[in-house]
Amino acid sequence: MKATWIWYPGDFEIWLGNIFNNRRTERGAMFPPFWKQDSHYVTVEFSKAFTIDKPETITIACEGQFNFAIDGKLQFPANSYTIPAGEHKLNLKVWNQATPPALFIEGDTIHTDSTWLVTYEDKLWIDENGVAHGSGIYVPAASWHFDSPDTPPSQFRLERSEQRPLGCDSIAMQRHTLTNGQRTDGTLYDFGRETFGYLKVKDLKGTLRVYYGESREEALDREHCETLDVLSCPACCDCIATSKAFRYVYIEKEAGSTYTDVLMDYEYSPHDLSHSGSFRCSDDELNRIWEVGAYTMDLTTREFFMDGIKRDRWTWSGDAIQSYLMNYYLRFDTECVKRTIRQLRGKDPVTAHVNTIMDYTFYWFKSVLDYYQYTGDKDFVREMWPRMVTLMDYCLSRTNSKGMAEGQPDDWIFVDWVDFPMHKRGTLCFEQILFCKALETMAVCGQLLGKKTDYRAKADALRATIRQTFWSHDLQAYLHAIEDGQLNRQITKFPNMFAILYGLAYEEERKEIMQSVMLNPAVDPITTPYMRFYELEALCMMGYHQEVLREMRAYWGGMLREGATSFWEKYVPTETGTQHLAMYGRPYGKSLCHAWGASPVYLLGKYYLGVQPTKPGYEEFEVRPVLGDLEWMEGDVPTPQGMIHVYMDRQQVRVSSTANATPHSDQRSENQGWLIVGNQRVKIEAYQETIVKL
16 A cells, blocks of 8 residues: 555634635625534544564654654654564654645655544544544544655545637627616627636736626626636736636726736536436427536535535535435535535534535435445444534524524524525424434444444334424424414425435325425425425325426526526516526625535436435445437446446337456456346346346
8 A cells, every 4th residue: 555644633624615615706795604613633642563584774744733652652853763673652743834734755664544543632542343442542644646755645636738718819809888877898708608717818917807607698798797806017917816707707907007818717527428427308498408507516515515606605405415316316426525515514612503504414415325325334333423412412402491492693594595485484394304303313323333323213203293283184294383382284396205215104195295285286395406306206206207207407507598508596477687697685696606516416316217226335236217209319327336227218228237247357246236127127237238128
């Protein structure tokens, strides 16, 4: 094994997340997140015992100041040391206020890796097997792919590529009349579609005012566009602005200012196309929906999964859990999933819900179990378990006498952005269903790790309370809330579709809910892609695949017909023109590239190609394809072991898979795959095409 940089688990993500979440600006002003931001531990100690047959020279690279002890004896400061032959214990204490303390040691046999232990000096030591020692908690060190002394964690950056605007020749140097009646000379650049990166002005001399827009209207509205820059350079040189999201850029020159060209450095998280999902079918519009969904996901997959690339640029737990699921069917970027989960959780003590939102805390728990189901990575569950316990302790401390979660004055109860009257106070049925799922997640993860807990009993008790309190046999629906001791009998889709998704409703009740709520036009509609994700998943689970395809064409196809090049934060079909750009009382407040808009990527992979793990990490999996109203479809789904390819038309289904093969060989592994079509259940053989005639 080669040497790699190591650090205290979670500290890299917390430090990087603070930088990430504080890049947001509104009209040039920085705009930090409104929740608690933790910091990395500034002093940590790394330790490992070695036995070597002969003296060995090691070199040390460090982010921070360090001291080095061999068998408890401090050494004079140096960058290299010779370790005598024999048994030795090495300890290094590293201090760094600015970035996470990190360590890189390289020798013939001695090198830093994840077998090293690390503590932040809390005086209780626990080894990787959970056994207590001495006076400090030692945990396995964290690492990633920083495998050179010249590439420390603090230098992590996404990749960039230079791009040119597509429309600058045809649009440049026109005179534009603004909404306030003023006229000004300027240049409008069109980069062709929504994008993200750094505007680069060549040979700038003087001062430019730069106005960004996800739409043409926004870029040209100097008074109301969400983001802008002032670039100034006294001599002719290249000037690079801070990162922004845009399609259009409007540039005004102050008197005497000059420049020769405008480009951009497109910033992106690289991905392996040979291990990426795909989808094609007989419907060109649906193909375009999948492509734009995939592009939306790529734009919002950065150091972490962010919500929208223009406005918030933050990590939100409710947005992120959907990004994780879409990612499992697109890029299978497990490192970004783990980074985001760690960053969202932060450190103890817990003083508020994740993002201050109760429902987002409950989603966070489920995201850990989802990750395990798709990857089989038990070590990550073990890493997160202590922080899962303390976060759940916080949730349980805020329940009422019936064990239900109630919003407190310092909580935000989000649910969704709604266009109809809906109270979010009291004891919401929706929140209880999410809370019950969080408790069930704790029970499953605890059992996985061999922990004795009472989470299953708590979940079962809450499940019974939810049914007794909120289920209406007469209305065949779960009712909205308890407010001031009284039952609010409002019916919304939110608790009812989650009762289907999370298994709260029995089979007959699910059918009743579909007719009385989910397919009932009298129930207020959902207008955000955020909750349409769950709405359409519930419909797919209940077999309404053709209806879901019609909804995709109407809703996501509607955005495309309005000119979308990435999917939006919200879409209301009855709106027209610039109404589609407004939100939060601002004319351009809506995000036109929002992660939760990309849900067709997930739905088409899981419920049409029909691929999903039935045991963690695709140890067992099924392919249960459904055409709906399509003539044919085909696509690929990435897994930890390899790829699953599915083709289906009206005559046959063909499946080929490397997900049930030993990685990097043609030999069979223990993983089993099954193709299920109607009453037929056929074993999928690795590296062979499995065919079922219809």
